[in-house]
Each structure stands twice: as C-alpha cells, then as structure tokens.
Amino acid sequence: MFAADLLVFSSILSAAWGQSVLSVSLPKTLNSTSGSCLLIPCLFNISKEKENILDSSPEATWRRGSLWSLYDTDRFTIDHRQKEPVMEVLGDLRKKNCTSVMRNLTSLHSDRYYFRIQAENFGATGTRAVHINVSDSLAEPNVTVPVLREGEEVNLTCTAPAPCPSHPPNVIWAPALGGDVTQRTQLNADGTQTVSAILNFVPSFHHHELKVNCVSIHPLHREDRPLLSHKMVILSVEYPPKETWISLTGLVWLGDKVTLTCQSNANPPAVHRWFKKRAGVEEELGISHVLSFTAAHENTGEYICEAQNQYGAMNSTNLQITVIGQSVQFHQCYTSVFLKHFGPIAFLFAIYSSFVKLVGETRVALLKFKYCSNREKMCL
Structure with missing residues (x-):
C-alpha cells in the first residue's frame, strides 16, 4: 500500500516539475471532419537550464485524456490503442515549434490532447490542452455580405476553415452573378488557416431577393467522394x-x-x-x-x-x-289620389312617379305609394 501511494505521489511531483519547465501555446479548441486531417499549431518554451536537451534530438509526443493519468503509459496504451490517430510533429523543436498534424481522423479521436517532450533523464508535459472535436459533418461556411447598392461594386466573402492544409477546401459561389471570384488562403493569429472565396460584382435591382449559395468542398482521405457544406443567403439590393x-x-x-x-x-x-x-x-x-x-x-x-x-x-x-354627371334633377308628378275605407280606418292613397335625371342620361322611373290614416291624421 505504501509503495503504491509513493508511486502516485512521485508521479504527481514529476508532473508538477515538468509543468514548471515546459509551457505550451496552442488553440483552446480545434475542429475537423472524419476522414480528414488536422493541423495543430503549437509553440513551446522550456526553462533555460533545460534548453540544452533541444540539441539532443528529443522525442515529442501528444497525450490524450486526463493530465494526471497521462503517466500510466501501459494503461494509456491499452485503453486507446485502437483509437489513436496518426500523429506527426512538423515543427522544428530546436526552434521551439511543436506544430503537428493528426491524420485519418474519426469521431473517436475527439478528446483533450497535451504536448509532451522527452529526452534522456528528462520528460515534461504541458498543462494546457487543446480540445479537438471531430465531426462526421461540416459546419456552414461563414458568409459576409456588405450593404448592396445598385451600381456600386462590392465583394461578397465566403470563408471555410482549412483544418487540413495539405487538402484545403474548394470554396465557390453559385451563381457567380456574372462577377469575378478569387480564392485566398489566410493564416490566422492562432496558427489555423481558412480559405475564402471573394465574389466581386456590381449589383442591380434584378439581384434583389436573389438566392445565392456559398459552397465549400472538402476532400477526404478515406474515400473519393468529397464532403460538401453550403450556406444560402438572400441578397437585399437598395x-x-x-x-x-x-x-x-x-x-x-x-x-x-x-x-x-x-x-x-x-x-x-x-x-x-x-x-x-x-x-x-x-x-x-x-x-x-x-x-x-x-x-x-x-x-x-x-x-x-x-x-x-x-x-x-x-x-x-x-x-x-373625368367625372361623369355634373348635376342631378328630380321631377315628381302625382297621377292619382283616392280615399279608401277599411272599416273605421280610411286610407288616402297618392300614386306618383319619380324621375331622376342626370345630365346626358335618364334613369328608370320608380312607382311609389303613400297612405294616410284618417283617424290619426298621420301621413307615412
């Protein structure tokens, strides 16, 4: 029991000592796609008293998982042997460059990764991890559309990540609107790369509410068929x-x-x-x-x-x-008046015709009736 505790304590001390002599600078998160590769930008510093090991061809590796379980090499190998990606350090360690590439990625490779450097009688692991996400699908490209005004030349920019610089994506616009498309690869401040397609054109009112697609085509190692991603935008032209x-x-x-x-x-x-x-x-x-x-x-x-x-x-x-009919005339003439008794009530009937005449037109005459109550002397 004491021996086991001592081993754990020694591992912790060794890790803490390694942390004090090695610091690593790398992105917090990187994303890639199954079947592709991933470039990991990486720089490191080592304490001055240990810089001489850089001249002795040290070994650089990447470890995944929990920092405090990294040093159980046998356990690490058994647990992850089937999951390990192919790792290659591209950077010049003598210049403190630990940039590396992971190949043949699958979603099983999503994890935290730590950089480690080893030499004779020396070993240290950086405490800062890069979290790598490997997906079976692509995220949408990023599209930048400025204010579009008729007759004013503009640039539409579509940008897609290039996690695998040896197999960069092909980024296109469809339709190209009769303009010129230029592709550009950009190195970002964190060492990652992107590919942009810049569409230069002069908008007109015919382009208003037109649907335009940005498409990124990513080649894969594992199969001939590339992986596509796109984003559609609706243009608003003033x-x-x-x-x-x-x-x-x-x-x-x-x-x-x-x-x-x-x-x-x-x-x-x-x-x-x-x-x-x-x-x-x-x-x-x-x-x-x-x-x-x-x-x-x-x-x-x-x-x-x-x-x-x-x-x-x-x-x-x-x-x-032109307003038709500029005056109205009314003509009335009574044709007959007669009194009719119905028991105690007498009705006076006046039958007349009403003519409505507009300038230039005579409308149909209307026959109307009026009756009066003899008892109530009321005309309705």
Whole structure:
C-alpha cells in the first residue's frame, strides 16, 4: 500500500516539475471532419537550464485524456490503442515549434490532447490542452455580405476553415452573378488557416431577393467522394424606384367613391406623393400610398404619383380622370289620389312617379305609394 501511494505521489511531483519547465501555446479548441486531417499549431518554451536537451534530438509526443493519468503509459496504451490517430510533429523543436498534424481522423479521436517532450533523464508535459472535436459533418461556411447598392461594386466573402492544409477546401459561389471570384488562403493569429472565396460584382435591382449559395468542398482521405457544406443567403439590393404606376378602382361617376393606388418597385420602399394637373396648373395633394375621394366635378384632371427614396425618384404616367354627371334633377308628378275605407280606418292613397335625371342620361322611373290614416291624421 505504501509503495503504491509513493508511486502516485512521485508521479504527481514529476508532473508538477515538468509543468514548471515546459509551457505550451496552442488553440483552446480545434475542429475537423472524419476522414480528414488536422493541423495543430503549437509553440513551446522550456526553462533555460533545460534548453540544452533541444540539441539532443528529443522525442515529442501528444497525450490524450486526463493530465494526471497521462503517466500510466501501459494503461494509456491499452485503453486507446485502437483509437489513436496518426500523429506527426512538423515543427522544428530546436526552434521551439511543436506544430503537428493528426491524420485519418474519426469521431473517436475527439478528446483533450497535451504536448509532451522527452529526452534522456528528462520528460515534461504541458498543462494546457487543446480540445479537438471531430465531426462526421461540416459546419456552414461563414458568409459576409456588405450593404448592396445598385451600381456600386462590392465583394461578397465566403470563408471555410482549412483544418487540413495539405487538402484545403474548394470554396465557390453559385451563381457567380456574372462577377469575378478569387480564392485566398489566410493564416490566422492562432496558427489555423481558412480559405475564402471573394465574389466581386456590381449589383442591380434584378439581384434583389436573389438566392445565392456559398459552397465549400472538402476532400477526404478515406474515400473519393468529397464532403460538401453550403450556406444560402438572400441578397437585399437598395435601388431607386422603378416601374411606378397608378391603379384605379371604382367607377368615376359623380358622388362615387374613387380610390387611386400608387405602386412602385423600390428598396427601401418609396414614399409616394400625389399631384393633380388641371388647366395647366399642378397641385400637390399629399403624401400617401392610397388617394381616396368622393367624385365631384372639381376632381376632373390628370393625376400623377411620384415615388421617392434616398436613391432617387420616379413619376408614374399621367392618369386622366373625368367625372361623369355634373348635376342631378328630380321631377315628381302625382297621377292619382283616392280615399279608401277599411272599416273605421280610411286610407288616402297618392300614386306618383319619380324621375331622376342626370345630365346626358335618364334613369328608370320608380312607382311609389303613400297612405294616410284618417283617424290619426298621420301621413307615412
């Protein structure tokens, strides 16, 4: 029992001592895909009294799992032999560069990994781990779309991670909108890499609400078929009013309700202003999408709608409105009057015809009846 406790205590002391002489700088989290590889950017520092081991071709390895169980090498090998990825240190250890690559990844390789350096009579493991996530699917690429204005040249940027620099993704735009696409590989501050596709084009109002896809195509080691990921964006192009017109509902008769609607194609939506021309004089009627009025003879004239936003203005074609029927006349004539008794009640009947005449038109005559109560002397 004492020997076992002593062994554990010695392991803890050894780990603590190793931590004091080795510090490692690497990203906190890295993501990759099953069947691909993963570059692990890594730099380290070692205490000055131990720097001489860098000239003796030390061995660099990566350990996974809990820091305090790393030193049980036999247990580590048994537990993880079937799960271990292929690891290769690419960096120059003499320059304190421990950058490494993991190959043939599967989701079983998701774990925490610690860098370890060993030489004769020396061994130290960094206390900072990189958490590696290996997924069977890809995350969406990142898309940057600036404000789009008609006629102004812009760049749409689509960026996908390149966890395996030896097999970078191919990033494309579909459709390309008649523009030029440039691919660019960027080294980030933490040592990771990304690939961007930059689409340069000049938007027009025809591109408004158009669906555009950014597609990243990732080659894999384990099979010929690549893995795809995409993100769709709907373009919003700002432009001055187009195709401004007036729609008319209702009959334009004297006294009728008239509704004029101004419609235009603009982004952002236009403000609509109404004008009326009559006898060469133009009158502003107000600001509204819809103009309503009860038809009177003074409403006769040409109506114009102006649509305007911050990018420009456009007028509709003139709409001529002529109000029909400018006066109304009523004519009545009684044709007969007679008294009729029904028991104690006497009814006085007056039969007359009513004619409604509009200028230029005579409408149908209506036959109506009136009756009066003799007892109540009331006419209804």
